[in-house]
Amino acid sequence: MQALPPLFDLPLVQSAAKLAYEALQTGKKTFGYAHREVGTRIRTLIYPGSDQSQKLNPQGMHYLETRQDQLMATDWQDAERGVYPVSLLFDNPWEEFFRLYPQVWLDTPKVWQRAGQKNYQEFAPDIDVEGYPKYYLQNFHHQTDGYLSEASADLYDLQVELLFGGTGDPMRRRILAPLKQGLTAFSSTPAGQIRILDVACGGGRTLKQLRGSFPDAALYGVDLSHTYLRKTNQLLSQDAGKLPQLLQANAEALPYVDNYFHGLSSVFLFHELPGEVRQNVINECFRVMQPGGVFVICDSIQQGDSPELKVMLENFPIVYHEPYYRHYSTDNLVKRLEAAGFENIEVEVHFMSKYFIAYKPLGSNC
Numbered sequence: 001m002q003a004l005p006p007l008f009d010l011p012l013v014q015s016a017a018k019l020a021y022e023a024l025q026t027g028k029k030t031f032g033y034a035h036r037e038v039g040t041r042i043r044t045l046i047y048p049g050s051d052q053s054q055k056l057n058p059q060g061m062h063y064l065e066t067r068q069d070q071l072m073a074t075d076w077q078d079a080e081r082g083v084y085p086v087s088l089l090f091d092n093p094w095e096e097f098f099r100l101y102p103q104v105w106l107d108t109p110k111v112w113q114r115a116g117q118k119n120y121q122e123f124a125p126d127i128d129v130e131g132y133p134k135y136y137l138q139n140f141h142h143q144t145d146g147y148l149s150e151a152s153a154d155l156y157d158l159q160v161e162l163l164f165g166g167t168g169d170p171m172r173r174r175i176l177a178p179l180k181q182g183l184t185a186f187s188s189t190p191a192g193q194i195r196i197l198d199v200a201c202g203g204g205r206t207l208k209q210l211r212g213s214f215p216d217a218a219l220y221g222v223d224l225s226h227t228y229l230r231k232t233n234q235l236l237s238q239d240a241g242k243l244p245q246l247l248q249a250n251a252e253a254l255p256y257v258d259n260y261f262h263g264l265s266s267v268f269l270f271h272e273l274p275g276e277v278r279q280n281v282i283n284e285c286f287r288v289m290q291p292g293g294v295f296v297i298c299d300s301i302q303q304g305d306s307p308e309l310k311v312m313l314e315n316f317p318i319v320y321h322e323p324y325y326r327h328y329s330t331d332n333l334v335k336r337l338e339a340a341g342f343e344n345i346e347v348e349v350h351f352m353s354k355y356f357i358a359y360k361p362l363g364s365n366c
């Protein structure tokens with residue numbers, strides 16, 4: 001008797017899964033839009049004149065939708081060609097979502113009040129702010145307690161989902177194909193000995209995706225926030241798979257020896273750093289990377305990447321407290337990567353994100 005093909009190889013199953021993925025993403029997009037729209041209306045009722053954002057024109061909206069559809073198509077294609085398992089596309093913390101969504105609304109009046117009063121460095125009295133760099137002690141996105149409380153760590157990923165209408169993970173996943181490609185340079189190294197570090201791992205969404213894509217690799221994560229690291233630990237302990245080694249550290253002084261990692265990633269960090277700190281972090285990433293290794297940065301698009309979305313780039317630091325975003329939006333990261341010693345730098349843009357793929361030259365031991 002002929003052996004049956006694996007279930008996912010059946011065209012009908014593939015089409016059904018693709019439809020399910022599209023439906024999931026459309027649902028997230030609609031929910032995110034409704035959430036933001038309701039929020040803006042209520043806020044305007046309570047604080048008339050508080051909505052200072054410029055609106056995207058119909059052409060801009062159409063462009064944005066097209067780009068979002070392209071992101072989904074690439075996300076599906078990368079799963080289909082095996083960069084990561086299709087199951088990763090459906091990895092959604094539903095239980096948390098329903099548990100935490102009311103908290104987002106309960107926290108919202110505090111966010112509006114803080115934004116209205118221009119309180120940008122407000123932390124609960126029981127939060128120890130000693131030892132953190134000054135640039136970090138901010139209520140980024142007007143977030144309650146910045147990155148320094150359990151509540152902030154709980155809400156962060158959900159807030160990203162709502163802000164980006166469910167495209168946060170698809171944008172993060174765009175680092176996986178270039179990393180996989182870059183790591184082919186180490187094809188003679190056993191998969192279990194490949195080391196990948198996620199710099200500023202936040203609540204661990206990227207590490208979870210890295211584990212999906214590189215199940216045998218040794219994964220590492222650093223972040224300045226111990227509450228976000230705890231969240232990462234929770235997230236990655238939920239399923240089977242190797243646990244990453246997590247360390248609380250400043251990315252400007254990575255606690256690893258020189259030439260250690262084969263791959264590095266960093267997602268949504270650089271726009272939250274002052275210019276000179278961006279350079280320090282890039283230099284550190286270069287130092288801890290093995291010659292021949294690959295570094296993939298994912299962050300916001302910058303000025304000039306999409307003139308149609310210029311309004312959105314201008315809105316972002318107005319609507320959300322992002323003190324370093326304007327500088328970031330015109331910063332030349334290619335130059336910074338080259339200054340650190342990286343070479344063969346490639347740039348990609350997907351939806352609202354930009355990717356820098358950089359290699360450490362062979363023979364450049366630190």
Ligand SMILES: C[S@@+](CC[C@H](N)C(=O)[O-])C[C@H]1O[C@@H](n2cnc3c(N)ncnc32)[C@H](O)[C@@H]1O
Nearest residue numbers: 147200201202223224225228249250251267268
């Ligand atoms: C916008 S969040 C991105 C988190 C995560 N990478 C993601 O994809 O959601 C920025 C993260 O960078 C961390 N961070 C900011 N400055 C840092 C620094 N100098 N060193 C280490 N982590 C830092 C914050 O604690 C926060 O978790």
